[in-house]
Amino acid sequence: MIQIQTFEFNPFSENTYVVYDETKEGVIIDPGCYEPDEKKTLTKFIDSKSIKVKYLLNTHCHIDHVLGNDFVKSTYKVPFLIHAKEEAVLKAVKAYAPSYGFAQYHEVLPDQYMEEGDEISFGSITLKVLFLPGHAPGHVGFYHGESRSLLSGDVLFEGSIGRTDLPGGDHKTLIESIRKKVFTLPDDVVVYPGHGNSTTVGEEKISNPYCALSLSKK
Numbered sequence: 001m002i003q004i005q006t007f008e009f010n011p012f013s014e015n016t017y018v019v020y021d022e023t024k025e026g027v028i029i030d031p032g033c034y035e036p037d038e039k040k041t042l043t044k045f046i047d048s049k050s051i052k053v054k055y056l057l058n059t060h061c062h063i064d065h066v067l068g069n070d071f072v073k074s075t076y077k078v079p080f081l082i083h084a085k086e087e088a089v090l091k092a093v094k095a096y097a098p099s100y101g102f103a104q105y106h107e108v109l110p111d112q113y114m115e116e117g118d119e120i121s122f123g124s125i126t127l128k129v130l131f132l133p134g135h136a137p138g139h140v141g142f143y144h145g146e147s148r149s150l151l152s153g154d155v156l157f158e159g160s161i162g163r164t165d166l167p168g169g170d171h172k173t174l175i176e177s178i179r180k181k182v183f184t185l186p187d188d189v190v191v192y193p194g195h196g197n198s199t200t201v202g203e204e205k206i207s208n209p210y211c212a213l214s215l216s217k218k
Contacts, residue, residue, distance in 0.1 A: 059153025085138025134174020
């Protein structure tokens with residue numbers, strides 16, 4: 001059975017996820033851990049559950065989601081995967097990280113690329129890759145159909161959506177990603193976002209003030 005553990009890291013209150021199952025194999029998604037105590041919190045949990053980390057995955061590569069990439073990569077010696085369209089976004093972080101107060105940020109580049117329809121398998125779990133651009137050009141989400149779970153990154157939030165004013169962002173594209181890729185999933189799918197609380201596809205379809213389906217009729 002899939003287990004999804006959430007950690008809130010860094011000043012951006014970013015959600016880092018550890019996904020694992022009874023086989024003790026798992027993945028780390030969007031490690032935002034930067035400070036030593038944050039890194040310790042992550043490794044302490046993984047050690048306590050005896051999780052064997054198989055992959056490091058980024059939904060997208062804005063600074064708050066990649067601060068812990070080097071730590072995870074160097075600690076667990078695992079393949080690091082992003083969408084190819086996110087590589088430029090990732091490489092830009094090194095230039096602006098000091099101005100955000102992250103002078104100790106260390107860049108790590110991907111080992112592999114993933115794209116729409118790919119499957120990431122570990123233990124008894126298979127996550128399907130959904131291409132969800134708009135917040136970032138190569139943004140992806142990870143869907144687990146059996147448990148009705150979507151790790152959505154910064155695409156869809158409880159009552160909100162990802163910002164589109166950063167380089168590579170596009171509002172129309174983001175809304176299209178949400179309505180054609182996320183809102184076509186079952187209503188009871190739980191959405192685990194890059195910030196804030198989890199929500200459901202059904203709730204956001206009805207009530208989200210930015211992308212509810214009722215808005216498309218106006």
